[in-house]
Amino acid sequence: MSQLSIMHVVGARPNYMKIAPIMQAISAASACFKQVLVHTGQHYDYNMSQLFFEHLNLPDPNYHLQVGSGTHTTQTARIMLAFEEVVNEVKPNVVVVVGDVNSTLGCTLVCVKAGITTAHVEAGLRSFDRTMPEEINRVLTDQVADLLFTPSQDGNINLEREGVPAERIHFVGNVMIDSLVKSLPLAQQRPIRQELGLPSAYALVTLHRPANVDDQPKLIELLYTLQQLAVRLPIVFPMHPRTHRRLSEWQLEHLVKDHANLRIIEPLGYLDFLALMAGAAVVLTDSGGIQEETTYLGVPCVTVRPNTERPVTITEGTNRLVACQQPKIMAAVEAALQTNRNTCSVPELWDGAAAHRIVDVLRGLC
Ligand code: UD1
Numbered sequence: 001m002s003q004l005s006i007m008h009v010v011g012a013r014p015n016y017m018k019i020a021p022i023m024q025a026i027s028a029a030s031a032c033f034k035q036v037l038v039h040t041g042q043h044y045d046y047n048m049s050q051l052f053f054e055h056l057n058l059p060d061p062n063y064h065l066q067v068g069s070g071t072h073t074t075q076t077a078r079i080m081l082a083f084e085e086v087v088n089e090v091k092p093n094v095v096v097v098v099g100d101v102n103s104t105l106g107c108t109l110v111c112v113k114a115g116i117t118t119a120h121v122e123a124g125l126r127s128f129d130r131t132m133p134e135e136i137n138r139v140l141t142d143q144v145a146d147l148l149f150t151p152s153q154d155g156n157i158n159l160e161r162e163g164v165p166a167e168r169i170h171f172v173g174n175v176m177i178d179s180l181v182k183s184l185p186l187a188q189q190r191p192i193r194q195e196l197g198l199p200s201a202y203a204l205v206t207l208h209r210p211a212n213v214d215d216q217p218k219l220i221e222l223l224y225t226l227q228q229l230a231v232r233l234p235i236v237f238p239m240h241p242r243t244h245r246r247l248s249e250w251q252l253e254h255l256v257k258d259h260a261n262l263r264i265i266e267p268l269g270y271l272d273f274l275a276l277m278a279g280a281a282v283v284l285t286d287s288g289g290i291q292e293e294t295t296y297l298g299v300p301c302v303t304v305r306p307n308t309e310r311p312v313t314i315t316e317g318t319n320r321l322v323a324c325q326q327p328k329i330m331a332a333v334e335a336a337l338q339t340n341r342n343t344c345s346v347p348e349l350w351d352g353a354a355a356h357r358i359v360d361v362l363r364g365l366c
Contacts, residue, residue: 124155
């Protein structure tokens with residue numbers, strides 16, 4: 001094969017920092033690759049999408065499918081219909097998908113049925129909780145994709161247990177940490193903490209999972225917890241559109257308004273968020289990726305979820321899980337604030353070079 005044509009897919013906010021280092025490593029690698037970027041448009045607000053392209057130096061997408069929001073069925077179906085047209089036009093040799101969002105699964109299904117080699121980056125992660133939409137996306141994508149790039153050894157173990165042949169599995173490390181390593185020096189120059197008037201010790205909060213914020217009693221419990229936590233230390237909470245929508249729909253805004261110590265702000269760009277995360281005394285979240293980023297940074301993290309698909313962040317890193325109950329969250333935050341950071345470590349191959357290891361494997365296809 002003369003030149004290998006690679007198509008990358010992004011759709012939602014957690015995808016951009018995973019694709020950026022791979023595209024950059026491929027550009028630097030050799031003339032044997034040409035690459036195309038497709039944005040499904042699953043996320044479309046400026047600060048959920050375009051701002052990340054700017055901060056991560058991602059090129060403008062060659063194709064923008066503009067699928068927007070909808071039910072999971074509507075969104076996934078729209079992604080598949082629009083993506084099939086692009087695939088038929090470009091005829092890539094390899095399609096790279098990342099993470100566990102609806103775009104990941106939708107595009108994988110299109111490719112495997114069209115006989116196009118599909119590579120899944122961040123393969124093998126399992127929460128073993130099939131009520132999570134992302135778990136369904138992970139399990140199904142890994143069953144049918146051709147190349148599976150895992151971020152941690154537990155990913156290999158999960159895939160082998162599911163009967164995936166060893167030759168399809170490549171332990172390469174964590175591409176999201178590649179972006180973090182590269183961007184941290186820039187992020188640390190951002191004056192976002194001063195702009196927000198935050199003191200040196202503060203808590204950073206992100207909550208957006210359907211299991212927490214689409215459940216009214218749980219959301220109310222979380223908001224009361226934040227009120228109590230704000231007495232302990234100042235909080236900054238860049239709020240996801242899903243959470244925003246629920247607050248206004250259920251008229252709960254008054255619970256987080258007018259607290260001097262509780263700042264609700266719009267979602268931040270990659271660099272500003274990274275700056276706040278690196279400087280936080282503690283992070284309270286229900287995100288997937290933030291569990292990994294805090295582990296790398298050595299920042300204590302409390303995750304309001306019954307399980308995690310990223311167990312190394314607990315066994316090796318700074319993460320702990322907690323139920324969505326006010327006294328338990330308060331106790332977990334206190335314990336997190338006492339974390340001895342010397343007992344935590346960075347997992348194997350979270351070293352800033354995962355994308356290069358992926359390119360080494362892709363080179364074998366040239
Ligand atoms: C998606 C991913 C989730 C990821 C999260 C990060 C799936 C199944 N879920 O969830 O894994 O952690 O992204 O953000 O793929 N909205 C906007 N503007 C946007 C995007 C969304 O207002 O740019 C609104 C939508 O109208 C919708 C809500 O936010 O009502 C949720 O968006 P959606 O993409 O459906 O799922 P997320 O909760 O963001």
